Amino acid sequence: MDLYLKVRHAHFQDGLSGRQIARDFGISRDSVAKMLAYSEPPGYRRTAPIRRPKLDAFTSQMDQWLAEDRSRPRKQRHTAKRIFERLRDECGFDGSYTIVKDYVRDRKRTGKEMFVPLSHPPGHAQADFGEALVVIGGVEQKAHFFALDLPHSDACYIRAYPAANTEAWLDGHVHAFAFFGAVPQSVLYDNDRCLVARILPDGSRQRTQRFSAMLSHYVIRDRYGRPGKGNDKGAVEGLVGYGRRNFMVPIPSFPDWHAFNAHLEEQCRKRQGDVLRGHKVSIRERLKADLAA
Known part of the structure; x- marks a missing residue:
């Protein structure tokens, strides 16, 4: 049962793919599929309530x-x-x-809040920032990395910056769209102050001027997770963790940010190739659908 819990948490909460889970836990993808389909091993059903005479x-x-x-x-x-x-x-x-x-x-x-896995139609993305230690030009420092995920196809893009400011948000989008060769219909964000000046009483967002200009330029619909509810954008939250564990361990060392970002871009391209090879036609078609939507 403990393995079922860990596998389901990795997929539904951390956003990891079946292939990555199989690799991380050393089990087959058929076993992963079964664990995602059932909350407990099939055939195991308690027929009577637990009796605790003393309790x-x-x-x-x-x-x-x-x-x-x-x-x-x-x-x-x-x-x-x-x-x-x-x-x-x-x-x-x-x-x-x-x-x-x-x-x-x-x-x-x-008693904990439970979440139902969301379906992800093609053409819709999620974006966020993560943090990790890096060595740039011989100096150990904190990197703030932009992450954009296409949940339908599991394609991703990651780019690092010295700070998670407005310039980094906008530049991350520009490079991500160039990497994919397409622009998504919508992007799901949290309520970062670089993007949202304030949340109005009716729940709508007053965007910052530069962010609003970018959305208008690319004709993107912006969507937002609920404040304090990271699970609303679980796919990109999972990507942030994945990128940190797989692209930044051990602590990466590069002469400059350009070299580091070239490395990250190559890792994203390699991951995309691994996903396509692992799932063959179905994910390839999903990626095409994402980019065509």
Whole structure:
């Protein structure tokens, strides 16, 4: 079960492809497909609820404390140990800490916000910035890298800059569109201050002047994730992590930013080729659809 959870999290939360997951976990792509289709191993179904003779009388009290915690500061919420101590001291519980810990872990897990995987029609992109340490001209420093992902085909583009400012955002788009040889119909963004001057009461965005000019030039429709909801653009969030792990480990060292970006562009081209070879016609057609949309 633990492997199922890790595989599904890698795909649905981190945005990794089936091929990359198979490589990372050392399993076949058929196994990955099965794990993505089922939330638990097929055939494993519990037919009766779990019985906890020593704990069942106290579960409603634990549920109440956990529910109250949702409105409390994170650092002042019950741990499993604190719940066990309160049950023992205030409620006469004489069971073990382990069964309390297991129950609390399961309740916290099922109480987390869950997300349904999104479908990705062709011609729509997601963009974001990530950070990583690099050595440029012999000086170790932080690189801010622009990432643009085409989720339908899994094609990507990454370019690094000394700062994630307006110039970097605009330049990243220009180079990405040149790399793909096409412009997407829309791009999904977060509410970065370089792009969004402010969010209006009706939920619409007041764009910055230079960003608005770029959108007008390329005739792109801008879309935005909800504030604080990174999962809305999970594909590019996954790409940021993928690029950092695969293109920037060990810490890259280049004489200048131009050389570093030439390397990143080559890695994106190589990744795109690997995806096409791994999935043959289906992904190739998806890429064509992305670029033709």
